[in-house]
Amino acid sequence: MSLNTFGHLFRVTTWGESHGPALGATVDGCPPGVAVSEEALQHWLDLRKPGTSKYTTQRREPDQVRILSGTYEGQTTGTPIQLMIENTDQRSKDYGDIAEKFRPGHADITYWQKYGIRDPRGGGRSSARETAARVAAGGIARAALATLVPTLEIHGYMTQMGPHGIIGDRDMTQIDQNPFWVPSAKTAETWATYLDDLRKSGNSVGAIIEVTARHAPAGLGAPVYAKLDTDLAAAMMSINAVKGVEIGEGMAAAMLTGEENADEIFLGNDGKPVYSSNHAGGILGGISTGQDIVVRFAVKPTSSILKPRQTITRSGQPAEIITKGRHDPCVGIRAVPVGEAMMACVLLDHILLHRAQVGGEVGTTRGQIG
Numbered sequence: 001m002s003l004n005t006f007g008h009l010f011r012v013t014t015w016g017e018s019h020g021p022a023l024g025a026t027v028d029g030c031p032p033g034v035a036v037s038e039e040a041l042q043h044w045l046d047l048r049k050p051g052t053s054k055y056t057t058q059r060r061e062p063d064q065v066r067i068l069s070g071t072y073e074g075q076t077t078g079t080p081i082q083l084m085i086e087n088t089d090q091r092s093k094d095y096g097d098i099a100e101k102f103r104p105g106h107a108d109i110t111y112w113q114k115y116g117i118r119d120p121r122g123g124g125r126s127s128a129r130e131t132a133a134r135v136a137a138g139g140i141a142r143a144a145l146a147t148l149v150p151t152l153e154i155h156g157y158m159t160q161m162g163p164h165g166i167i168g169d170r171d172m173t174q175i176d177q178n179p180f181w182v183p184s185a186k187t188a189e190t191w192a193t194y195l196d197d198l199r200k201s202g203n204s205v206g207a208i209i210e211v212t213a214r215h216a217p218a219g220l221g222a223p224v225y226a227k228l229d230t231d232l233a234a235a236m237m238s239i240n241a242v243k244g245v246e247i248g249e250g251m252a253a254a255m256l257t258g259e260e261n262a263d264e265i266f267l268g269n270d271g272k273p274v275y276s277s278n279h280a281g282g283i284l285g286g287i288s289t290g291q292d293i294v295v296r297f298a299v300k301p302t303s304s305i306l307k308p309r310q311t312i313t314r315s316g317q318p319a320e321i322i323t324k325g326r327h328d329p330c331v332g333i334r335a336v337p338v339g340e341a342m343m344a345c346v347l348l349d350h351i352l353l354h355r356a357q358v359g360g361e362v363g364t365t366r367g368q369i370g
Contacts, residue, residue, distance in 0.1 A: 006235065008226075009356065010144075010349040012137040016085075017119055018127035024084040025133040027070070027140050029352065032078035034144045041065045041139035045085070048135045048337040055179050055195055056328050061088060065136050076140075083136045087129075100313045101321045105303030112314065128240045128331055131338040138341020141348040148351055151215040154343050156336040157181045159296070161191050162198075162205035181209075181336040199329040202306025207332025210296045211236075211339040213347060216282065218290035220350040222357070227286025228293075228350055235342040236297040241331050244298040248281020263291075293347075297339060299332040 005013040009029045016023025042065055049063040063085055070081030099120045102109040107126035111118040118124065145152050158181045159166055167190060170183040178188035198205055221228030233245045253261055256279070264276035275291055282293035304323040311321045328334060 006238065007345060007349045009352040010141065010345060012134070012345055014130055014133040014137070016087075016130070016133065017121070017124040018087070018129040019119070019121035019124070020087060022084050022086045023130065023133050024082065025137040027081040027083065027137050029349075030070070030076050030078070030081060030140055030144055031147075031352070032076055034076040034140075034147055035074055036067070036071060036076055036081075036140060036143045037074055038065055038067055040143065041067070041083070041136055044135050044139040044142070044337060044341065045132060048132060048334050055192075055199070055330065056333055061132075063132055065139075076144075081140060083133065083140075085132050085136065098321060098323065100315075101319050102311050102313075103303060103321060103323055104309045104311055105300070126240060128328070128334070131240060131335075131341075134239075134345075135337055135341045138337075138344045141341070141344035144348050145344060145351070148348075149215070149217060152347070153214040154211065154340050154347075155214070156209060156211040156340040156343075157183050158207055158332055158336060159210045160208040161330060161332065162194065162207070164190060164194060180333060195329055204302035204305050204327070204329045204331075206301045207299050207330055207335070208296055209299065209332055209336055209339050210294065211336075211343045212295075213282070213293040213343055216288055216290070216293050216347060217351070218288055219358075220288040220347065220354055221283065221286045222353070223286050226353065227283075228288055228346070229281070229283045229286060231346050231350065232293075232295050232343070235346050236295060236339060239297070239299075239335060239338055239342065241299045241302070241335070242297045243300050246281075246296040247283060248294050249279040250281075250296060253279060288350075293343075295339070295343065297335075299335050302328050302331045 004015065005011055007029070011028045013026045045063045045065055049061055066084045068082040068084055070077055070079050102112070106123060108118055108120065111126065157175050161180065166182065166184050167187045168184060172183045174185050175181055175183050177185065180188050180191050182188050182191065195205070229247045233247065236242055236245045249256065249261065261279050263279055266274045268274040272290070275289065278291050278294065280289065281295065282289055282291040304327040306322055308320050308322050311319055313319050
């Protein structure tokens with residue numbers, strides 16, 4: 001059992017290694033007739049690719065995606081879609097000195113313990129480079145969502161870098177105006193100074209990313225083992241370096257009273273429910289309410305740093321290690337488009353599940369209010 005696949009009806013299988021000839025994804029279950037092209041997918045990959053600023057790894061990969069199957073004359077055919085991204089800027093020699101050593105914070109030691117073999121070149125499958133395939137698959141999901149739910153919007157942004165949160169009010173127009181995906185120009189300036197110092201010292205830091213889906217239809221998800229938030233949490237947690245996931249208020253809900261946490265319900269002028277707040281993050285009982293779906297995930301500091309760390313070798317001998325090469329001082333920066341892609345894949349999967357179970361158009365109200 002390989003377990004390189006996620007999704008129920010919209011299924012994505014990723015393949016390839018960080019320093020192999022290529023990586024990619026096989027996407028199965030996409031509805032036919034969806035307009036898709038390599039150029040459209042490239043837009044999303046360009047947002048994730050390395051080397052876009054001094055705050056990301058300087059590995060220079062064009063991340064050029066190719067569609068090898070599953071489309072005809074610019075539309076999906078309903079058959080499996082094969083996506084491939086060639087690796088063109090590997091520097092495997094950077095990892096020659098550590099082939100016998102386990103890097104602290106990396107999956108080197110657990111891969112060895114499980115399989116008895118590992119690919120030391122950039123981490124192989126455990127490398128964050130694997131996420132390029134997810135972003136390509138997410139582009140397919142976005143195209144299908146644009147057809148099925150045209151009003152749906154998915155936005156990701158960073159809300160914290162290390163100890164530094166957002167300064168002042170959020171201004172969503174600023175997300176595309178800085179290299180940190182942060183909705184605040186003043187915060188971006190503070191983060192730039194902070195990360196510059198860390199980067200120059202050979203250190204790294206973690207981050208928190210928030211992904212919001214606006215205008216998602218009500219009724220997505222199902223009790224008890226197909227909850228929408230269950231699949232969203234699993235999808236985000238599967239991203240390399242993620243150590244925690246929250247839906248809505250998340251961990252902070254434990255500090256609220258029932259009176260504070262309950263999102264009061266009213267009937268709107270259009271006959272649809274209106275909520276006083278959104279502590280639930282747009283999901284109740286595993287089913288979407290029609291409010292914004294809000295997911296946050298925490299990314300640990302990049303484990304590859306230029307600070308000497310103590311470790312052991314494969315033979316069990318103590319050793320000191322410094323991980324050379326090109327690495328992100330804050331991997332959370334490039335995790336934003338990955339989180340968006342996973343949100344898109346899960347939402348499309350649940351829209352298809354919803355249609356299969358109850359039929360009809362997505363977002364139509366079955367349980368009438370009033």
